[in-house]
Amino acid sequence: MTLFKRTSASLLAMACVAGVSQNALANDDVLAKSKDPANVVMPSITYNGWNYSTLNQITLDNVKNLTLAWTMQIGIMDSHEASPLVVGDTMYIASPKPNYIYALDLTKDGVIKWEFRPTMDVALATAQTCCGQQTRALYYAEGKIFYATLDGQIIALDAKSGEQLWRNVGADIVRGEGMAGNGLIVHNLFLVGNEGGERGVRGKSHAYDINTGKMQWTYYNMGPNNEVGIGPKFKPFYADDKIPNPALDSWFGDSWKHGGGTNWGYYTWDPDTDIFFYSTGNCGPWNPDYRREWGKVDLDANGGLKSFKNNYCASQMARNATTGELIWAYNITPQDMWDLDEPLITPLVDLTIGGAVRKTAMKFARDGMFYVWDRNTGEMLIEPWMAEYQDLNHGVDMKTGRPMYNIDKIAFTNVEDRRKYTQADPRGDTKPQGYTGTEIVYCPGTAARNWENDAWSPRTGLLYTHSDTSCATQVVTTGEYKPGEGYTLQRSAGGAAAQALGMDGKPTTVLSRLQANDPINRKNVWSKPYNENTRVPAMATATDIVFHGNSAEGLFEALDAKTGKAAWTFRTGSRFNQSPISYLYGGKQYIAIISSSRIGDTAVANNAPADAAARYRRQGVTLYVFKLPG
Numbered sequence: 127m128t129l130f131k132r133t134s135a136s137l138l139a140m141a142c143v144a145g146v147s148q149n150a151l152a153n154d155d156v157l158a159k160s161k162d163p164a165n166v167v168m169p170s171i172t173y174n175g176w177n178y179s180t181l182n183q184i185t186l187d188n189v190k191n192l193t194l195a196w197t198m199q200i201g202i203m204d205s206h207e208a209s210p211l212v213v214g215d216t217m218y219i220a221s222p223k224p225n226y227i228y229a230l231d232l233t234k235d236g237v238i239k240w241e242f243r244p245t246m247d248v249a250l251a252t253a254q255t256c257c258g259q260q261t262r263a264l265y266y267a268e269g270k271i272f273y274a275t276l277d278g279q280i281i282a283l284d285a286k287s288g289e290q291l292w293r294n295v296g297a298d299i300v301r302g303e304g305m306a307g308n309g310l311i312v313h314n315l316f317l318v319g320n321e322g323g324e325r326g327v328r329g330k331s332h333a334y335d336i337n338t339g340k341m342q343w344t345y346y347n348m349g350p351n352n353e354v355g356i357g358p359k360f361k362p363f364y365a366d367d368k369i370p371n372p373a374l375d376s377w378f379g380d381s382w383k384h385g386g387g388t389n390w391g392y393y394t395w396d397p398d399t400d401i402f403f404y405s406t407g408n409c410g411p412w413n414p415d416y417r418r419e420w421g422k423v424d425l426d427a428n429g430g431l432k433s434f435k436n437n438y439c440a441s442q443m444a445r446n447a448t449t450g451e452l453i454w455a456y457n458i459t460p461q462d463m464w465d466l467d468e469p470l471i472t473p474l475v476d477l478t479i480g481g482a483v484r485k486t487a488m489k490f491a492r493d494g495m496f497y498v499w500d501r502n503t504g505e506m507l508i509e510p511w512m513a514e515y516q517d518l519n520h521g522v523d524m525k526t527g528r529p530m531y532n533i534d535k536i537a538f539t540n541v542e543d544r545r546k547y548t549q550a551d552p553r554g555d556t557k558p559q560g561y562t563g564t565e566i567v568y569c570p571g572t573a574a575r576n577w578e579n580d581a582w583s584p585r586t587g588l589l590y591t592h593s594d595t596s597c598a599t600q601v602v603t604t605g606e607y608k609p610g611e612g613y614t615l616q617r618s619a620g621g622a623a624a625q626a627l628g629m630d631g632k633p634t635t636v637l638s639r640l641q642a643n644d645p646i647n648r649k650n651v652w653s654k655p656y657n658e659n660t661r662v663p664a665m666a667t668a669t670d671i672v673f674h675g676n677s678a679e680g681l682f683e684a685l686d687a688k689t690g691k692a693a694w695t696f697r698t699g700s701r702f703n704q705s706p707i708s709y710l711y712g713g714k715q716y717i718a719i720i721s722s723s724r725i726g727d728t729a730v731a732n733n734a735p736a737d738a739a740a741r742y743r744r745q746g747v748t749l750y751v752f753k754l755p756g
Contacts, residue, residue, distance in 0.1 A: 153336075155268045156311050157397070159213065164710035166212045167266040168310065170579050171665075171707075174474040175394035177581040178666045179708035183715035184754060185669040189684045189694045191754055195716060196235035198749040202226070205703040206722040206747060207260045208307060209579075209663075211271075212709040213285065217718070218271055219749070220264045220307070224248045225275040227264070229288060232711050236749065240288035244275055247299075251277040254610065255304040256324050260703075262577065263307040263392070265316070267336060272316050274305040280318060280334055292339030296320070296332055301609040303327040306390035306469075306577075310402060312447040315342060317393060323386030323407040323467065326613035329439065331389060331404070333450060343450040347387040347406050347438045348373045354438075355445065355452040362454045363505040364527035366435060372455075376437040381417045384607050386410030387439030391469035391577050395447055396485070399502060402447045403487055405458070405468035409439035411615035413602035414463040414537055421543030423536055429520060430528030435460035440468055442489065442497070444504065454504035456527065458491050463537040463602070464518065465572040465614075466492045473582045473589065477646055479507050488645055490591045493518060493529075494574035498645050511648040513641065514574040514593045515627050535568045537602045537616075552599075558620040564601055565619040569627050571598030579663035579705045581672060586687050588642040588651055590672050592661040595637055597624035640664065640674060642690060652690035658739060663705035673717060675702020680743035682706075682719060682750065700746045701725070714753055722747040 159165045160172050163180045170177040184192065200206065204222040211218040216239060217230040224246060229239040255276055265272040270291060271283040278297025283290055296318060297303040302325030309318035315333040323329065329347040334340065345355035354373040362368060369375060374382060388407040395402040415421060418434035426432050437455065440462035444453045459466045472487045477498070479486075487501035494516030498508040510522045519529040534550035541563035552567040573594050581590040599619035607613050628634035629650075636655040644651050660677040667673070670687040676695075682702070684694040698721040706719035728740040 153267055153311055153313055156266070159266070166210070166707045166709055169209055169263045169392050170471060170705070173310070173395045173397065175392065175471045175580070176473055176666070177579045177663070177705060178583060178668070180668045181708050181710055181715045182668045184667070184671065184717065186671060186686060186693050188754060189671060192684070192694055192696070192717070192752045193755055195751045195753040197751065198230065198236040200720065200747040200749060203745060203747055204722065204724040205260055206720045207262045207703045208264055209705045209707050210718055210720070211264050211266050212707065212711070213266050215711065216285070218264055218266070219720070220261050220273055222260045223251055223276050225261050225273070227271065227273065227283065227288070229285070236751070242283055242288045242290065244279060244281060246275055246277050246279065251299055251304060254299050254302045254325070255321065261307040263309065265309065265311050267311040270336065272311065272336065274307045274309065274318055276304050278303060278305050280316065280339065282336065282339060294334055294339045294341065296334070296341070297322070301325065301327070302611070308390050308392050308404070310393040310395055311336060312395050312402060315447070317402060317447065319389035319404065321388045321390035321407070323388040323410045323439070324612060324614055325610065326384035326386070326410050326607050327388055328383065328385060329387035329389050329406050331445065331450060345445070345450045345452070347389065347441070347443065348377065348382045348385045348436070350374050355450050357451055359446060359451045359453055361503070362456070363503045364456070366457070366527065367437065367455060373437045376435045378418050378434055384410055384613060385417065385436060385439055387441070389443070389469070392471040392579065394472050394474050396474055396501060400447050401444050401453055401501065403442070403444050403472040403474065403501070405442045405470055405472060405489065406439050407467035407469060408465045409436050409462040411613050412463055412465060413539060413604070413615035414461050415539045415602070416615065418461060421538060421540055423533070423547060425531060425533065426526070426528070428523050428528070429530035429533065430523050430526055431460040431531060436462065440466050442468065442472065442487070442499065442504070444487070444501065456499065456504050458497070459493050460528065464568060464600070468492055469577040470575065471580055473580055474501055475582055479646065488589065490575060490580065490589065490593070490643065492570070492574055492576070494570045495522065496643060496645060496648070508645065508648065512629070513643055513650065514570060515595060515629050515631060516570045516574060517631070518568055535566055537566055537600065538564050539602055539604060540564070560620065562601055565599060567597065567599050567619070567624050569597035570594065571596035571624060576661055578661050581664040581666040583666040583670070583687055585668065585670060586642070587646070588644055588687070590664040590666060590687070591641050591643065592664065593639050593641055594659055594661065595626040595628060595634055595639070596659070597627055599624050640690070642687070654685070654690050657737070662702045665706050665708065667708060673706045675719060675721065677701040678739065678742070682721070696750070696752070698748065698750065700743050700748070717752045718749065720747065720749050
């Protein structure tokens with residue numbers, strides 16, 4: 127089902143075969159419309175990934191006056207994660223599976239102009255993909271709407287009529303490869319990624335002509351240089367990445383063929399350098415013995431992994447948007463064995479560091495660390511710091527670029543191999559039945575955070591991010607790769623669940639936080655705690671407001687961006703899974719968000735605690751649109 131274009135020719139020849147001009151210009155329509163704050167034409171609003179609205183009618187002084195302008199029932203009871211688009215007098219909405227697209231008439235308070243329903247096997251897509259089966263994005267360019275369905279279809283629609291203009295297939299759903307909808311319109315290309323690392327799918331980026339739908343290039347995140355796009359333009363900063371075949375020789379044998387590293391997070395793009403940025407998913411399988419010499423770990427004196435880093439899963443990537451060639455890459459979690467995938471957006475921000483303005487790419491990563499790179503070279507400009515508690519490493523060696531691993535947290539299949547390196551007993555006197563001696567207890571327990579959009583405010587200099595405080599237990603197992611079947615080779619270690627730990631390393635009842643972090647001063651400025659996992663994207667505005675959904679209490683909130691204090695709330699009685707948007711119509715600023723839940727309703731017992739989650743929310747999916755009175 128997948129249309130691949132493979133070649134062993136030179137990268138330049140590949141670009142020529144693809145018909146891509148080396149001198150292609152930015153998509154003028156997208157650039158122009160994204161600079162006009164009346165429109166929202168892509169996730170996170172602009173190419174730099176700030177999720178920041180420059181509209182200024184709604185302020186901290188008057189936000190308390192926000193009223194409901196209109197609502198609409200979407201009708202698909204699932205987690206809606208794709209933010210709406212707005213172009214002119216039309217709002218566009220993408221649903222989760224079965225991936226319907228709606229065009230709503232803003233002149234008539236959301237009356238449906240047209241609806242598009244793709245032909246897809248929803249049952250197969252649900253069975254073969256992971257973790258909620260969502261679609262997270264729509265894109266607008268040149269009078270067209272672009273998106274990817276969960277089962278790997280790539281579709282372009284006429285924005286006025288909803289007519290399908292073209293369709294291609296970019297993933298093989300039968301073997302567990304799907305698409306979460308991440309991508310970007312750059313030049314005349316629709317850049318997209320894939321998902322399915324938990325089934326042994328190899329991660330890739332691929333590009334399609336926005337006018338014809340023909341695939342222009344495909345590059346993987348691990349494997350031979352020509353398949354990864356490693357050539358003359360590849361100039362990484364750190365020595366570990368300067369070896370002749372960094373994405374091949376860092377794997378044991380042919381384990382790279384099922385190495386994961388899919389990319390299902392949002393993309394960002396720098397028009398000045400024509401580089402686009404994304405990060406990759408977990409290594410596959412989780413059991414690292416299948417990706418290194420069995421039972422052997424090669425650490426330097428500081429705990430840095432010297433061999434079998436498994437480039438480039440759980441990594442930050444930077445590619446040329448025209449040709450797809452790799453410019454630089456940085457392995458955030460070498461030999462990842464903890465599901466520390468990085469489906470996270472990479473905001474692009476100019477920061478003053480050491481008295482000079484530096485063009486940076488930043489990431490509050492899933493390993494709990496906050497990274498700031500030179501976005502042209504991949505050099506770390508600020509020492510990474512712990513933004514959420516983790517005990518996997520002792521920081522990052524700024525000279526080598528390697529995280530300094532805690533040997534007690536390294537996974538092994540066999541206890542005799544583990545005992546060659548550590549005598550640590552993570553369960554102490556509370557060993558569960560069937561204890562193997564290979565159990566590890568680690569934080570952040572697969573997710574210091576996840577795919578949700580960040581928000582950057584150039585006014586406050588803060589990055590707003592939801593995070594988790596989870597820890598986990600794990601045993602790795604043995605097994606064989608079978609196409610289309612699970613290929614994680616791990617299980618929970620059993621017994622009592624690992625206690626969540628706070629930033630002080632002590633037990634906490636706080637399970638997630640909305641954080642405001644200062645990347646230059648390496649500190650958390652404020653955080654809003656929750657007693658359950660409630661990660662939701664955030665949006666910042668030019669009037670120092672952060673809008674986000676508070677799923678724990680079923681509230682849509684406006685917070686003071688400088689302090690985190692609530693300035694306005696609205697009860698929806700449901701969860702949230704998407705970023706709000708702000709747009710201008712008829713000279714007035716609006717705020718829109720879909721509250722949604724795919725979790726069934728739980729009965730509220732008479733003796734349920736006052737703060738029981740079931741008291742605050744029910745299942746439902748509703749679009750809410752707010753404005754100021756008048």
